[in-house]
Amino acid sequence: MRDDADRQKLLSASYKRVLLATLLLASTVNFMDRAIVTVVVEPMRVELGFTDTQIGLLQGLAFGLIYSIATLPISRLAERLNRKKIIAVSTAIFSAMSALCGTVGNFWQMFLCRAGVGVGEAAFTPPAQALLADHYPAEKRASVIAIIALGAPIGYLLGSLVGGFIAQTWGWRMVFFLSAIPGAIAVVAVSLFLREPPRGLVDGIRPSQEAPPSFFEVLAHLWRKKSFRYMAAGGAIGLIGSYAVSQFSLPFMMRVHGLTLAEAGALFGVVGFLSVGAGNLLGGFGSDFLRRASPRWYCWLPAIGMGAASVLYVIGFLSPSFVILMAATMVGGMMVLLFYAPTYAVTQNMVTPRMRATAVGVLATVFGIVGAGLGPTLLGVVSDVFAHTAFDAGDYSAQCTSGKAVGDMSAVCAAAAASGLRSALASTGVMFAISAVLFMMASRTIEQDMNP
Numbered sequence: 001m002r003d004d005a006d007r008q009k010l011l012s013a014s015y016k017r018v019l020l021a022t023l024l025l026a027s028t029v030n031f032m033d034r035a036i037v038t039v040v041v042e043p044m045r046v047e048l049g050f051t052d053t054q055i056g057l058l059q060g061l062a063f064g065l066i067y068s069i070a071t072l073p074i075s076r077l078a079e080r081l082n083r084k085k086i087i088a089v090s091t092a093i094f095s096a097m098s099a100l101c102g103t104v105g106n107f108w109q110m111f112l113c114r115a116g117v118g119v120g121e122a123a124f125t126p127p128a129q130a131l132l133a134d135h136y137p138a139e140k141r142a143s144v145i146a147i148i149a150l151g152a153p154i155g156y157l158l159g160s161l162v163g164g165f166i167a168q169t170w171g172w173r174m175v176f177f178l179s180a181i182p183g184a185i186a187v188v189a190v191s192l193f194l195r196e197p198p199r200g201l202v203d204g205i206r207p208s209q210e211a212p213p214s215f216f217e218v219l220a221h222l223w224r225k226k227s228f229r230y231m232a233a234g235g236a237i238g239l240i241g242s243y244a245v246s247q248f249s250l251p252f253m254m255r256v257h258g259l260t261l262a263e264a265g266a267l268f269g270v271v272g273f274l275s276v277g278a279g280n281l282l283g284g285f286g287s288d289f290l291r292r293a294s295p296r297w298y299c300w301l302p303a304i305g306m307g308a309a310s311v312l313y314v315i316g317f318l319s320p321s322f323v324i325l326m327a328a329t330m331v332g333g334m335m336v337l338l339f340y341a342p343t344y345a346v347t348q349n350m351v352t353p354r355m356r357a358t359a360v361g362v363l364a365t366v367f368g369i370v371g372a373g374l375g376p377t378l379l380g381v382v383s384d385v386f387a388h389t390a391f392d393a394g395d396y397s398a399q400c401t402s403g404k405a406v407g408d409m410s411a412v413c414a415a416a417a418a419s420g421l422r423s424a425l426a427s428t429g430v431m432f433a434i435s436a437v438l439f440m441m442a443s444r445t446i447e448q449d450m451n452p
Contacts, residue, residue, distance in 0.1 A: 020147055029183050039265045048105070052384045055247075070118065144284075213358075
C-alpha cells in the first residue's frame with residue numbers, strides 16, 4: 001500500500017510541477033554556460049590571439065566531441081543508478097570547469113577547460129529525459145520535453161544579457177568566475193526537490209531487479225527503426241548549421257554591423273530567447289496536437305521548419321540590412337527548433353522504459369558529435385578560408401592573426417574577417433535543406449516504428 005501511495009504522489013500534479021521547474025532550472029544553467037562563451041568569444045579572441053578556426057574548435061570539438069563521448073557511458077549509468085544524483089553531480093562539475101575557464105592563458109588551456117565542461121553537461125539530458133518519460137505518457141512527452149528545452153532560450157537570454165554586461169564592465173574572465181553561482185543554486189535545488197521514481201512509473205510497470213538491455217541491444221533496436229535513422233541524421237545535419245549560426249552570430253554582428261559587445265550580447269540573447277523558445281514550444285505542443293491527425297506530423301513539422309530556415313538564413317546573412325538580419329535569424333531559429341522536442345519524444349516512444357536513457361544518450365551523442373562538434377568547427381574553418389580569399393594584401397594568417405595587424409592593416413584584416421564570416425554563415429543554408437529532405441524521408445515509416 002505504501003508503494004502505491006508513493007507512486008501516486010510521484011504522479012501528482014503538484015510533484016510534476018516541481019519536477020518540471022527543477023529540471024528547467026538545471027537546463028537553464030546548462031545553456032547559460034554555452035551562451036557566455038559566445039558572448040566573450042570576441043574579446044577573448046583579441047586578447048589571446050585566437051583564429052576563427054581555433055574559436056570553432058573551442059565551441060565545437062572541445063565541447064561537442066567530449067560531450068558526445070561522455071554521453072553514452074553516462075546514459076548507461078542512468079539505466080542503473082540514481083538519476084537525480086547524476087544530474088546534481090554533473091551540474092557541479094560543469095559549473096566548476098566553467099569557472100576555471102576564466103584562468104586560462106592560451107588555446108590549449110581553454111580547450112581542456114571546455115572539454116571538462118562538456119563532460120559535466122553530458123550528464124544532464126539522458127537522465128533528465130528518462131525522468132520525464134517516467135512521469136508523463138507518450139502523447140505528452142514532446143510537450144514536456146519542449147518545456148524543459150525552454151532552458152535554452154532562457155539560458156541564452158540571461159547568459160547574453162548578464163554576460164555581456166559583466167564582460168564590458170569587468171572583463172571576459174569575470175563572466176566565467178561568476179558563472180559558478182547559478183550552478184551551485186541548481187545543484188541544491190536538484191538535491192532537495194527531486195526524487196528517484198521507479199522505472200516505467202507512468203506505464204504501470206512494477207520495479208524489476210533484472211539488468212537493463214545492453215547497449216548493443218538498444219542500438220540494434222533503434223537501428224531497426226528506419227524513421228529513427230532518418231530523424232537522427234536530419235537533426236544532426238540541421239544542428240551543424242544551427243550550432244554554427246548560434247556560435248558565430250554575435251561576432252558577426254560586431255564585425256559586420258559594428259555593434260559593441262554589450263549591444264550584440266543583448267540582441268543575441270533576445271533573439272535567441274524568442275526564436276528558440278517559440279520553436280521548442282511550437283515543435284513540442286504542435287506535434288503532440290497534430291499527431292491526432294497523423295503521427296507523420298512528428299516528421300513533417302521539422303521538415304517544414306528546416307526547409308524554411310534554409311532560405312531565411314541565406315537572406316539574413318547576405319542582406320546589408322541589420323533589420324532583415326534580425327528578422328530572418330529570429331524566424332529562422334524558430335523554424336530550426338521545431339525538430340527538437342518531436343525527435344526526442346519519438347525516440348523515447350520507440351523503446352521500452354529500461355532503454356530510455358540509453359536511447360536519449362545515443363541520439364544526444366549523434367547530435368553532439370555531428371552538430372555541436374562539427375558545426376562551429378567547420379564554420380570557423382570555412383570563415384578563415386573565405387577571409388583568406390577576401391584578403392588581397394598578402395598572407396592573411398601572417399598579417400592578421402595573433403594580434404599582428406596594426407594601423408591601416410588592422411582595418412583591412414577586419415574587413416576580410418567580416419567578409420569571410422558573412423559568406424560562411426550564408427553557406428549554412430545547405431545543411432538545413434538536406435535536413436528537411438531527411439525528415440520527409442523519415443515520415444514514410446514513422447507510424448509503424450512508433451511501437452516499442
